[in-house]
Amino acid sequence: MSRASKCCEYCKSQDKYSPTAFTIDHVQPQSLNGTSDADNLAYACFLCNRLKSNKSNVFDPITEKWFPLFSPRQDTWNEHFAWSEDATQIIGLTAIGRCTVKELRLNREKLVEYRQCIISFGMHPPDS
Numbered sequence: 001m002s003r004a005s006k007c008c009e010y011c012k013s014q015d016k017y018s019p020t021a022f023t024i025d026h027v028q029p030q031s032l033n034g035t036s037d038a039d040n041l042a043y044a045c046f047l048c049n050r051l052k053s054n055k056s057n058v059f060d061p062i063t064e065k066w067f068p069l070f071s072p073r074q075d076t077w078n079e080h081f082a083w084s085e086d087a088t089q090i091i092g093l094t095a096i097g098r099c100t101v102k103e104l105r106l107n108r109e110k111l112v113e114y115r116q117c118i119i120s121f122g123m124h125p126p127d128s
Contacts (some may be wrong), residue, residue, distance in 0.1 A: 001043050004042070004072070005126065007126050008022065008043065008045040008048050009025075009044060009077075010042075010045075010048040010052070010072070010104050010106065011047075011048050011106045011111055012090070013114065014118075017114065017123075018045060018046075020045070020046045021046065022043055022044060024044070025041065025044040026041065027071050027072060027074075028071075029055070029056060032056055039073055040073065041073075042073065047105075048104050051105055055069060057069070058102075058103045059099075060099050062098065063095055067099050069096070069099060069103060069104075070097065080093055080094045080096050080100070081097045081106075086119075087115065087119060087125050088112045088116055088119070089107045089112065
């Protein structure tokens with residue numbers, strides 16, 4: 001939780017504003033031989049964790065190739081994602097970013113509404 005600055009390591013939602021408890025995600029799923037070592041764990045909101053499920057790779061229709069989902073332990077968020085001009089949408093900058101945005105639905109309607117609400121209080125986007 002402290003390593004993630006109390007934010008979902010995928011969608012960057014802040015846990016203090018979440019109506020549901022955050023979870024610990026296995027970046028490499030246990031079903032795919034992932035461990036419970038700290039180097040394989042990520043702080044995640046309930047929906048990002050649920051949508052990620054046991055996936056580690058997804059198909060990118062643009063390149064027609066398989067790519068890994070974003071890994072908070074191996075990848076740098078700002079290299080794969082950026083905020084839209086109004087900071088309500090996450091934009092995938094790379095194939096990993098695009099695939100993760102699509103698969104985890106990082107711009108789902110309620111997330112965009114949440115971002116719009118907390119922007120007005122100067123609470124979004126969170127510090128990287």
